[in-house]
Amino acid sequence: KQEVTQIPAALSVPEGENLVLNCSFTDSAIYNLQWFRQDPGKGLTSLLLIQSSQREQTSGRLNASLDKSSGRSTLYIAASQPGDSATYLCAVTGTASKLTFGTGTRLQVTL
């Protein structure tokens, strides 16, 4: 059974800092990994999708890496802004097509 863990559970950083969020999964037989953002009381916004054959994806200030063999992914956020404050979720897709979500990292970027 796939299990996805995210560390840290919560993070507070001052504006402008670069930061890294971690995601680990127990079963390396995945097809892809997605990073999402969720604002309080809102839905999920897809940030990046990494296929299992890829090592990383970039979008603006975000960079996600994937090490499938070791069951790890990181989301790097450069020059953080208060608007980046949200919960970040990683999720993996296995053979059954369904997403298995991590526990989330609650990020707060302070002025």
Add this chain to the structure above:
Amino acid sequence: NAGVMQNPRHLVRRRGQEARLRCSPMKGHSHVYWYRQLPEEGLKFMVYLQKENIIDESGMPKERFSAEFPKEGPSILRIQQVVRGDSAAYFCASSPPGTNSYNEQFFGPGTRLTVL
């Protein structure tokens, strides 16, 4: 191209009533997934449907819950005789046809169900 649409956004039911949650996938998408987010918990898969077929319902509670995705119209998640423990946010996602496991899933805004 409108995104995934869910309605209602908020739904209040009394114990024992029925709840019907609707999801319209993105245009051109033929795969629908339902997920549930209980308070202070992560999102959990419930069911995966294609048009007129349930592909995987391994995450659905055995009783009171059902889902359908008819040939015409939205996907429906139905909860009969709701209990307080059903209070949660229910999210729908869709993906395009093709090689399912490679496709990105796009999420709707969710329906927040409150059972009194």
